[in-house]
Amino acid sequence: xxxxxxxxxxxxxxxxxxxxxxxxxxxxxxxxxxxxxxxxxxxxxxxxxxxxxxxxxxxxxxxxxxxxxxxxxxxxxxxxxxxxxxxxxxxxxxxxxxxxxxxxxxxxxxxxxxxxxxxxxxxxxxxxxxxxxxxxxxxxxxxxxxxxxxxxxxxxxxxxxxxxxxxxxxxxxxxxxxxxxxxxxxxxxxxxxxxxxxxxxxxxxxxxxxxxxxxxxxx
Amino acid sequence: xxxxxxxxxxxxxxxxxxxxxxxxxxxxxxxxxxxxxxxxxxxxxxxxxxxxxxxxxxxxxxxxxxxxxxxxxxxxxxxxxxxxxxxxxxxxxxxxxxxxxxxxxxxxxxxxxxxxxxxxxxxxxxxxxxxxxxxxxxxxxxxxxxxxxxxxxxxxxxxxxxxxxxxxxxxxxxxxxxxxxxxxxxxxxxxxxxxxxx
Numbered sequence: 001x002x003x004x005x006x007x008x009x010x011x012x013x014x015x016x017x018x019x020x021x022x023x024x025x026x027x028x029x030x031x032x033x034x035x036x037x038x039x040x041x042x043x044x045x046x047x048x049x050x051x052x053x054x055x056x057x058x059x060x061x062x063x064x065x066x067x068x069x070x071x072x073x074x075x076x077x078x079x080x081x082x083x084x085x086x087x088x089x090x091x092x093x094x095x096x097x098x099x100x101x102x103x104x105x106x107x108x109x110x111x112x113x114x115x116x117x118x119x120x121x122x123x124x125x126x127x128x129x130x131x132x133x134x135x136x137x138x139x140x141x142x143x144x145x146x147x148x149x150x151x152x153x154x155x156x157x158x159x160x161x162x163x164x165x166x167x168x169x170x171x172x173x174x175x176x177x178x179x180x181x182x183x184x185x186x187x188x189x190x191x192x193x194x195x196x197x198x199x200x201x202x203x204x205x206x207x208x209x210x211x212x213x214x215x216x217x218x219x
Numbered sequence: 220x221x222x223x224x225x226x227x228x229x230x231x232x233x234x235x236x237x238x239x240x241x242x243x244x245x246x247x248x249x250x251x252x253x254x255x256x257x258x259x260x261x262x263x264x265x266x267x268x269x270x271x272x273x274x275x276x277x278x279x280x281x282x283x284x285x286x287x288x289x290x291x292x293x294x295x296x297x298x299x300x301x302x303x304x305x306x307x308x309x310x311x312x313x314x315x316x317x318x319x320x321x322x323x324x325x326x327x328x329x330x331x332x333x334x335x336x337x338x339x340x341x342x343x344x345x346x347x348x349x350x351x352x353x354x355x356x357x358x359x360x361x362x363x364x365x366x367x368x369x370x371x372x373x374x375x376x377x378x379x380x381x382x383x384x385x386x387x388x389x390x391x392x393x394x395x396x397x398x399x400x401x402x403x404x405x406x407x408x409x410x411x412x413x414x415x416x417x
Contacts, residue, residue: 024221024222024225025226026225028229029225029304030308032229033304033305033308034301036297036301037298037302037305040297044291048291051291067271067272068274070270070272071269071271072265072270072271073251077243078251081240081243082244084236084239084240084241084243084244085237087240088232088238088240090233091229091230091236092229092237095226095227096226103405106376109380109381109383110384111399112402113380113399113404114402114403117376118406120410121406121408124372125370125373125376176375178375
């Protein structure tokens with residue numbers, strides 16, 4: 001990965017490669033197991049009760065009658081086949097992909113410890129930093145696995161300066177998140193409705209102080 | 220390992236559904252003349268206007284003496300397999316308390332969990348924490364922890380993680396004599412309104 005000043009990930013070559021978190025896929029497993037167990041139990045109960053002199057339950061009777069009457073050319077056969085294929089493909093997809101995309105691995109802190117930062121936590125931490133930049137209004141932050149997209153509005157001041165300040169603040173926060181693979185930042189600013197251009201005289205009278213808004217907003 | 224088991228069984232079920240659906244779909248499409256595929260000679264399936272289930276063949280099988288026991292035992296085995304798979308989704312965390320060999324004291328798992336949680340919550344940047352420990356007899360290799368940490372606004376996750384490892388986790392390791400547990404940490408943040416600079 002190349003090193004770009006404007007927010008490309010900086011990776012130290014010696015760091016051990018953190019393993020991605022593989023989801024245990026509990027939800028689909030529980031669903032499959034429940035459905036399977038319930039279906040087996042229902043049929044088993046009915047078959048055994050018939051074996052001991054009972055009568056087949058109405059649902060099994062209706063189901064078998066329907067199946068006996070069904071022809072391959074029925075539209076229902078095509079629909080059932082499509083549903084089976086889609087569900088089957090989906091389960092196979094679930095089984096072979098890692099999942100847990102919303103948990104970004106952090107740099108291993110040593111020992112047998114693995115840590116993951118939720119995507120929403122990344123977004124909240126970055127948003128707080130973005131809102132602290134003087135002149136920045138709303139900041140919408142969308143975190144993907146490799147990239148963070150920041151859309152901010154400028155309420156006052158020079159948009160290019162606000163963007164530079166946002167880039168600086170967000171890059172430093174991003175690097176402090178401790179992520180194993182810091183996401184790339186894509187920052188875009190646009191003036192919001194109330195934005196008025198900074199008064200030129202003020203900028204000139206400020207002289208050497210090239211960013212009066214930034215200077216004024218520092219705490 | 221549950222992770223591998225789940226994925227293996229899910230892929231098997233997926234393949235069964237895909238195979239069944241594919242077989243049914245190909246038969247249906249060919250029978251409806253919607254495609255003009257030439258099915259290979261080994262293909263078995265109902266031809267056009269056949270019933271999907273051959274009732275006569277099914278009735279012949281039912282009359283065999285082996286049919287009922289085979290169906291019943293097959294269903295029973297399948298049911299037990301599904302049941303065990305379902306039960307395997309619960310996490311076993313070992314006995315509720317352990318005898319510590321070195322000191323001879325008895326350590327409750329819940330007590331250690333709340334100690335780890337309380338120590339984690341004193342770290343700067345941590346709003347809340349939850350620790351779940353797994354301790355099995357014959358110790359060290361089975362000492363595991365799962366932690367969820369809720370970060371405060373403006374927290375620094377990297378230093379928080381280092382603080383966890385060198386604080387509560389290290390202390391849990393030294394107090395049990397098992398060493399730092401194999402831990403998975405998940406960091407969350409609570410939603411809050413952003414503070415804007417005027």
